[in-house]
Amino acid sequence: MKGFRCNRCGDCCYTPRLTDKDIIRIKKAGYKNFIFTDNFGVKYIKEKANGKCMFLKEGKTATCTIHPYRAEICRKYPTILNGKSCKPVEFSFDKYLKERK
Numbered sequence: 001m002k003g004f005r006c007n008r009c010g011d012c013c014y015t016p017r018l019t020d021k022d023i024i025r026i027k028k029a030g031y032k033n034f035i036f037t038d039n040f041g042v043k044y045i046k047e048k049a050n051g052k053c054m055f056l057k058e059g060k061t062a063t064c065t066i067h068p069y070r071a072e073i074c075r076k077y078p079t080i081l082n083g084k085s086c087k088p089v090e091f092s093f094d095k096y097l098k099e100r101k
């Protein structure tokens with residue numbers, strides 16, 4: 001997104017979807033056992049207990065531990081923002097629905 005400046009909060013790093021090319025690239029880099037396949041056959045990077053991507057190193061400054069090999073969707077993110085939140089819209093929308101109750 002033009003004009004977007006990442007502040008490395010890590011809020012965007014939730015179970016990114018994987019393309020076949022992503023899988024080949026990440027495997028070639030030596031990573032194994034990182035794929036989660038849902039009931040529809042869609043592949044994602046596995047998540048940690050808190051729902052964030054297993055490759056995210058959290059802290060004051062979040063770091064992608066596979067940055068040169070990261071998924072295509074991570075390279076393109078964000079395409080849209082929900083206000084000032086970097087969270088994927090789906091998650092921001094969940095929060096919005098909870099706040100409405």
Ligand code: SF4
Binds near residue numbers: 015063071
């Ligand atoms: S691969 Fe890297 S950039 Fe993509 S969600 Fe995981 S930690 Fe974030």
